[in-house]
Amino acid sequence: MPLLRLPSALILLVLAVAGGRTPAAAGPPAAQGLEIASFRFEGNETVSDDELLSAIRSRETPGAIGKFFHSINEYLGRKNEYFDAAVFAEDMTKIRAALADRGFLQSTVDSLVEANPADSTVAVTVRIQEGPRASVRTLEVRGLVNVPEFVFTDIAEDRRIAAGMPYDRLALESELDRILLVLANAGFNSARFVPDSSGVFYSRLANTCDVVYTFDLGKRYRWGGVDVRQDSVGDRPVIDEEVVREQMDFAPGDVYSRISQQESITNLNRLAIFDRVELDVRFPPAHDTSVTAPVTVTVRAREKHELAPELIISDEDRNFNIGAGLQYTNRNFFGGGRLFSGRARFRTATLSSFPDFFGSDTISIANSELTFDVIQPYLFSSNRTKGGWLFSFIVDKQKLTRREIVRNKVGLSDRVATYTTMFLDWTLEVLKTVINQGAEAVLTPAELERLRAEAAATQLNSILSFTITRDRADEPFSPSTGFIHTARIDESGLLAEAIRGAVPRYTYTQFWSVTLLGRWYADLSGDRFTILALKLKAGYEDKYGGSRAIDTRSIPSTYRFYAGGGGSIRAWGPRQLSARGNPDLGGNVLLEGSVEWRVNVFRGLRDETASKVWLVPFVDVGNMWPTSSDLSFSTVAAAAGLGFRYDTIFGPFRLDYGIRVYDPGRPPGERWITERSFFRTTLSLAESYFSFGIGHAF
Secondary structure: OOOOOOOOHHHHHHHHHOOOOOOOOOOOHHHOOOEEEEEEEEOOOOOOHHHHHOOOOOOOOOOHHHHHHHHHOOOOOOOOOEOOHHHHHHHHHHHHHHHHHOOOOOOEEEEEEEEEOOOOEEEEEEEEEOOOOOEEEEEEEEOOOOOOHHHHHHHHOOOOOOOOOEOOHHHHHHHHHHHHHHHHOOOOOOOEEOHHHOEEEEEOOOOEEEEEEEEEOOOOOEEEEEEEEEOOOOOOOOOOHHHHHHOOOOOOOOEOOHHHHHHHHHHHHHOOOEEEEEEEEOOOOOOOOOOEEEEEEEEEEOOOEEEEEEEEEEOHHHOOEEEEEEEEEEEOOOOOOOEEEEEEEEEEOOHHHOOOOOOOOOOOOEEEEEEEEEEEOOEOOEOOEEEEEEEEEEEEEOOOEEEEEEEEEEEEEEEEEOOEEEEEEEEEEEEEEEEOOOHHHHOOHHHHHHHHHHHHOOEEEEEEEEEEEEEOOOOOOOOOOEEEEEEEEEEEOHHHHHOOOOOOOOEOOOEEEEEEEEEEEEEOOOOOOEEEEEEEEEEEEEEOHHHHHOOOOOOOHHHOEOEOOOOOOOOOOOOOEOOOOOHHHOEOEEEEEEEEEEEOOOHHHOOOOHHHEEEEEEEEEEEEEOOHHHOOHHHOEEEEEEEEEEOOOOOOEEEEEEEEEEOOOOOOOOOEHHHOOHHHHHOOOOOEEEEEEEOOOO
16 A cells, blocks of 8 residues: 555545445435434444544434423533434444544444334434454654654653554554654754655555654754743733743753743743743744744733632531631732732631630631741742742631641742652641540540640640652643652651750650652543542651650641541541541541542533533542551441532532441441441441532542
8 A cells, every 4th residue: 555644644544445335325215304312333342432423423312301401591401413314424434434543444334224203213223343453563753863862762752652552543643743742842843744755554464554754853943042021011010030031941052842931831820920921932934044042921910919808618627618718919029029928717617616616615626827928939040949938827626626826837849850849848836735625525534634735735846848749640620640649758856856945835746757648540431531540648657756755745636647538538527537546636547548430421411511520439448547556457447439520610529428338446247338237327427428529539
């Protein structure tokens, strides 16, 4: 077969070589204009029904519910679908092309159209025999002359298609785009694909394809000078040009890279002081011998002062919280692109406690804070390093205690790689604990003694934290592929131990903590219809030094681990799960694992509102243990349930219902779900849990 052009001619290729019968007649004349009561595919094992439907125009008419909603408003439900012989004939050709695009170049397609004039409907069946799938025998890239060695390495990595893989036209196009991006990131921004010297050789006998990509590299460009222009009106501040230049991910004279261009735009947007950012790279024309590409950066600063009310709906501390706040923002604070904010916030998980949210004689859960925050957008002449200072007054009310906290926090963050960020924080806080009335009735003597020791004196916590995060998820709110890995190490007491003579009225605890969190996402359907999500979390902390020998010195409750709630084991409420002791006191060991199967179940209705709905079956396992000596397999709790998600611009609204599959807190013989009454016990409000929130559980 002659060399064919890529990628547009691939359609011609697959139609030319696909074997099998000519599509059957479009159907009996009596079928014309009848409603399509059913439209089914038979025999397609690899190519899904949804994929085939996306290629054609014919559709099954909606059901009664869809018709009803459409009768109310044209934007709800769907209109009736009628059989059109000419459209169906085109659809049969498109179905053959869709199969060939996936490598079924020898497939056969037939149809059965059954008209029922009595009820004015027609039933359509498309019968498919996919046959053997063609594979790619070789893939050759030509035209890469005098390019750096890393270009070949980058092209060889993370290939969308390669020798030995099944033939797939979309994968070939994706690979072509990827190679062009690799070349653009190596300075060859004007590199172009040469279709006349590229194509696919298909061998019908061997059912294999030989693929050839040919490129014309053009010139290798370098970054030129940076011209900064500002579009500032009214109260919008004029930002120092040096602030803008510091955010450029390149220097004049560096080899051009499209990644550096995008990173520069991202850096400017991260400052949160601009509402318009444009970066225009002016590449010299082909006839010009110059290889320098000057840059014009246009920015428009946001209003310098902003006062904004807040309505708070969150799942912070694994509770469903509702509250309100007020935030003041000062942009370009004393120049340098700094951001200053002051905010007052209140949230509660127990609205029924109104108006006494912080009384020691209530079981309310509430939090109020007054926080001042300054962010320095770059440090050490690096746009990858940020600094921040935060000062807070906090009152945190839980069932057993009320804690009053004055917190000072200084932090640095450094983007060490494209997807990897490190954080270094120092928190110095003074914490006073008040025991609520009624705590004595639910705590053991030992637990009460430990809590009284904690409340006897004001605590001084000096905590050093190091966190590293690698984020390869494709989206921040609803990821479908990739992963997010986080590791955190905390140390407390080192500074307090060094200055203990200067602060004799304060107590402190020397302890360390390690937390590991991994989240993984896989698009099982390839089109975001079915997404598998997995979470694993482990945490351990312990005292060290002189604190280890003093029983009355415990790790502050604000830094202990807790289990249960919407982001944990979802059949238990927040701080309601523990392998031993009172779960409200927290523990030193935490293990959690979760699996979710996120299904965009109503997408087939082609309704904009319904397509935002997801059903999410899930399974959670894990627990919290007071100490490592309490850890045992028999105390690992298990939950299962069903969740509802509705996509919004703020992320998905989440509603989950979980039941206890294995409850280690119950007596032997009642722990497994099969050992308890399903309706009277398992589904009771005391043994199951509804959780609400904004955003996925993980």
